[in-house]
Amino acid sequence: xxxxxxxxxxxxxxxxxxxxxxxxxxxxxxxxxxxxxxxxxxxxxxxxxxxxxxxxxxxxxxxxxxxxxxxxxxxxxxxxxxxxxxxxxxxxxxxxxxxx
Numbered sequence: 628x629x630x631x632x633x634x635x636x637x638x639x640x641x642x643x644x645x646x647x648x649x650x651x652x653x654x655x656x657x658x659x660x661x662x663x664x665x666x667x668x669x670x671x672x673x674x675x676x677x678x679x680x681x682x683x684x685x686x687x688x689x690x691x692x693x694x695x696x697x698x699x700x701x702x703x704x705x706x707x708x709x710x711x712x713x714x715x716x717x718x719x720x721x722x723x724x725x726x727x
Contacts, residue, residue: 628675628676628706629673629674629675629676629706629711629712630673630674630675630676630679630704630705630706631671631672631673631704631705631706631712631713631714631717632671632672632673632679632683632702632703632704632705633669633670633671633702633703634669634670634671634672634683634700634701634702635668635669635670635700635701635702636648636652636669636683636686636687636690636698636700637698637699637700637701638690638695638697638698639695639696639697639698639699640695640696640697641694641695641696647693648690648693648695649665651686651689651690651693652670652686652689652690653665653670655682655685655686655689656670656672656682656686659674659678659679659681659682659685660674660678661673661674661678661679661682662674664714669701671714673712673713673714676706683700683702686700687700
């Protein structure tokens with residue numbers, strides 16, 4: 628099953644600067660063959676359910692290996708069975724309605 632996910636991985640106990648951990652997770656997602664889209668509060672990604680979940684698990688493993696003692700992750704998932712959805716199609720639909 629294909630899904631679109633909004634993921635926010637939050638390393639805890641490592642101070643205020645989190646960009647190194649964000650970059651590590653972005654690399655994991657890309658190495659999994661996914662096309663992550665970073666935004667100010669997380670990352671959007673689309674792909675096969677199992678591939679996305681495996682990459683998310685790998686993010687946790689990599690961050691723990693970097694010394695992160697605790698990780699909280701927020702995930703919002705969307706699936707469709709009536710047609711194939713994509714991040715590009717969702718954005719294009721809204722932009723069309725905005726007249727752009």
